[in-house]
Amino acid sequence: MIDLHPDGARHAVIWLHGLGDSGAGLAPLVDALDLPTSLPVRHLLPDAPERPITINMGHKMRGWYDIRSFEQPEDRAVESHVRESAASIQGLLERLIAEGFAPERIVLAGFSQGGVIASFTALRCPQTLAGLLCMSTYLAAPDALLGEMSEAARSLPICYMHGIYDDVVALSMGWEAKNRLEAAGLALEWHEYPMRHEICRPQLADIRAWLLARLGA
Template sequence: MIDLFPTGARHAVIWLHGLGDSGAGLAPLVEALTLPAERPVRHLLPDAPERPITINMGYKMRGWYDIRSFDNPADRAVESHVRESAARISALIDQLVADGFAAERIVLAGFSQGGVIASFTALRYAAPLAGLLCMSTYLAAPATLAAEITPAARALPICYMHGIYDDVVKLAMGWDAKNQLEALGLSLEWHEYPMRHEICQPQLADIRRWLLTQLTD
C-alpha cells in the first residue's frame, strides 16, 4: 500500500483502484490534483489481492472481487468477495481513526471495481465520513442496501462520475446506481464526461473542487 502522509495532515482519502491495477496506478491521479500545501491530506492507496477473474478467462490479477459475467447483475460482483474487501477497507478506516483522523475527515474514493468497494463500505460504515467519490462504477448487492445502510450514511456527501462512452462499465450502470441511491432518499452530485473507461482532464478539476469542499475543518 502506498501511504502519502504529509506533515500536519488532518484529513485523509482512501483511493481504491480498478481491476488489474494497483494503488501505484492511482498515484499519478493524486499528484495531478495538486491539492494546496496549506491543506495537507494523507492519501492511502491500498492494493487489492490477486485472484482469478472469471471474465478474463480465470487469469489471476489484482481484483477486489471476481466478476463472473456482466450479463446478470448478481454476477457483476461476487458478494462474498465484496464483503471481504469492504471489511478490509473498514478496518483501514478504523486504523486511521486510531491514528487520530476523525471519521468525518476521511473520504473514500474509487474507480470502477474500487468504486464498488468504496460505495459498499461507505454506505454501511457506522460513523459519518467526509464523503464518497465513485468514478465509472456501479453498485454491488443493491438488494441488501436498504436494510444495511447506516443512519450516518444517509447524510453522506456523494459524487458519481461516469464516461458517456464507457464500454466497460456502461453509462446505464452508473445511472442505475444513481437512481437506486436516490430512491433511498440519498442525494448525490453527478457528472458525465465525453470519455470511455478512464479519467479525463476536466474530471480532475471536478474531483479537486469536490474534495476541497469535503475536506474542511
C-alpha cells in the same frame, strides 16, 4: 499499500483502484489533483488481493472481487468477495480513526471496481465520513442496500462520475446506481464526461473542487 503522509495532515483520502491495477497505478491521480500545500492531506492507496477473474478467462490479477459476467447484478460482483474487501477497507478506516483522524475528515474514493468497494463500505459505515467519490462504477448487491445502509450514510456527501462512452462499465450501470441511491433517500452529485473507461482532464478539476469542499478548504 502506498501511504502519502505529509506532516500536519488532519484529513485523509483512501483511493481504491480498478481491476488489474494497483495503488501505484492510481497514484498519478493524486499528483494531478495538485491539492494546496496549505491543506496537507494523507492519501492511502491499498492494493487489492490477486485472484482469478472469470471474465478474464480465469487469469489471476489484482481484483477486489471476481466478476462472472456483466449480465446480471449478482454476477457483476461476487458478493462474498465484495464483503471481504469492504471489511478490509473498514478495517483501514478504523486504523485511521485510531491514529487520530476524525471520520468526518476521511473520504473514500474509488475507480471502477474500487468504486464498488468504496460505495459498499461507505454506505454501511457506522461513522459519518467526509464523503464518497465513485468514478466509472456501479453498485454491488443493490437489493441489500436498503436493509444494510447505516444511519450515518443518510448525511454522506456522495459524488458519482461516469463516461458517456464507457465501454467497460456502461453508463446505464452508473445511472442504475444513481437511481438506487436516490430511491434509498440519498442525495448525490452526478457528472458525465465525453470519455470512455478512464479519467479525463475536466474531471480532474471537478474531483479537486469536490474534495476541497469536503475537506473544508
